[in-house]
Amino acid sequence: MTSHFMSVLRQAFKTFDRANLASFNSNLQQLKQLTDQLTYRDLHIKEELFRDYVDDGVVPPPAPCTYMHIFEDERFSMSLFIVRGSNAIPLHDHPMMYGLLRCIWGKLHVQSYSQLLPADEPLTYDTNPTLVKVIAEEPCLVTAETSSALLTPRKRNYHQITQAGNASGIAAFFDILSPPYDANMPLFGPRRCRFYRPKSKSQSQSQSVSVGEQLELQCIPSPASYYCDLADTPDSVLQCGFICAAEAFAANVTDAQ
Numbered sequence: 001m002t003s004h005f006m007s008v009l010r011q012a013f014k015t016f017d018r019a020n021l022a023s024f025n026s027n028l029q030q031l032k033q034l035t036d037q038l039t040y041r042d043l044h045i046k047e048e049l050f051r052d053y054v055d056d057g058v059v060p061p062p063a064p065c066t067y068m069h070i071f072e073d074e075r076f077s078m079s080l081f082i083v084r085g086s087n088a089i090p091l092h093d094h095p096m097m098y099g100l101l102r103c104i105w106g107k108l109h110v111q112s113y114s115q116l117l118p119a120d121e122p123l124t125y126d127t128n129p130t131l132v133k134v135i136a137e138e139p140c141l142v143t144a145e146t147s148s149a150l151l152t153p154r155k156r157n158y159h160q161i162t163q164a165g166n167a168s169g170i171a172a173f174f175d176i177l178s179p180p181y182d183a184n185m186p187l188f189g190p191r192r193c194r195f196y197r198p199k200s201k202s203q204s205q206s207q208s209v210s211v212g213e214q215l216e217l218q219c220i221p222s223p224a225s226y227y228c229d230l231a232d233t234p235d236s237v238l239q240c241g242f243i244c245a246a247e248a249f250a251a252n253v254t255d256a257q
Contacts, residue, residue, distance in 0.1 A: 003103040005042045008176075009078075010069065014073040016098075016178045017248070030232070032100055037099060037133060040104040043070070043080065044234040050082065050105045050170050054147045063229040064118060065089060070174075070233055071241035077180035078241075081110070081161075082172045082231070089160035090223050091196045093132075094151055096185075099177045100111040101149040103142040106171030107164040110149050112156035116214065125151055125188045132217045134158055136209040142173070158196065174179065185205045195222050211238050 011034050015027040040047075051133035052053055053061050062159075066078035082105075083089060091111075101110065102136045113134035117123075126127055137156050141164060151157045182190045196217035198209065209215065 002042045002044060002193055002240060003038070004034070004038065005237065006240050006244065008021060008042075009043075009240055010247070011144050012076050012078070012079075012176055012178075012228060013244060013248040015230050017252075019252075021022075028098065032104070032148055032150060035100050035102045035174075036178065038102050038104065039144065041174070043104070043174065043182055045080070045104075046131065049231060050167055050172060052108045052170065053084075062251055063227050064225065065228045066231050067228040068231040068233055070237060071200045072180050073245060074179070074183060076176055078174070078176050080104075080172060080174050081228075083163040084163065084170050085163065087225075088160055090159040090196075090226050091158065091217070093095060093194050093196065094129055094157040094177065094193055095194075096153045097151070097157060097177055097179060097191070098166035099151040099157070099175060101142065103146065103153075103176045104172050104174055105144065108142045108171045108173060109139060109164040110142060111139045111161045111162075111209070112149075112151065113215075113217065115158070115159040117154065125185055125191070127188055127192075129194060129219045131157070132196065132219070133213060134217055136211055136215065138211045194219050 008031070011027070011031045015024065015031045020027060040050075049066075051124070062084060064084055066082040066084075070078040070080060072078070081089065091127065100110075113136055116133040140146075140149060149156070151159065152163055163169055165171060179191065181193050184190055197220055199216040199218045
């Protein structure tokens with residue numbers, strides 16, 4: 001059992017429980033502080049998962065990215081992504097979501113954008129976006145030695161994540177998203193992930209923007225170059241999820257009585 005990962009899980013349940021809405025900001029900061037300290041060892045991940053591929057003529061090459069499911073309920077999801085070589089998770093959105101991205105191996109370049117909206121304008125979900133007006137945020141380099149990257153429903157919730165080590169390098173990150181993708185939204189249906197590219201720019205140019213630059217993002221189909229294979233989640237990590245979910249359920253039942 002991994003005690004620090006259990007602490008992250010318990011704090012996530014506390015943070016995203018609507019009963020704790022009044023203390024959301026302080027709970028989110030506490031969750032970020034705990035996530036900042038998370039390592040791949042806390043997730044019981046073996047270093048061999050991050051080793052370079054060796055073509056032995058028997059084992060096929062891995063996909064550009066690898067996905068590991070860790071936990072999901074209606075409030076939040078946790079997962080792990082591995083990005084290999086010069087590949088990236090293409091520019092995509094996190095509609096009306098909070099997110100934490102914690103690098104646990106290698107280096108990642110994160111180029112983020114925020115939608116151009118007046119501060120007092122209510123957020124809405126566009127089920128079929130075509131063009132989105134955004135402003136470019138300062139890019140960041142995240143490593144196991146830096147703090148987690150944070151996105152909110154209004155800030156930095158469009159981003160591209162690129163492996164930033166050498167050409168054959170490998171990087172990995174753990175993320176928390178709330179609410180999760182595919183969670184149902186009244187009036188709109190399931191929350192979807194959509195992909196984008198800056199209008200009149202190729203996807204490879206999407207990082208060469210100036211901080212504060214205003215531009216339009218064009219919604220596109222999922223790029224053919226982006227696909228993932230799957231990694232097995234350690235049983236001990238899955239067990240942490242079951243335990244914390246049971247604790248949260250028992251607490252809610254007690255509060256309701």
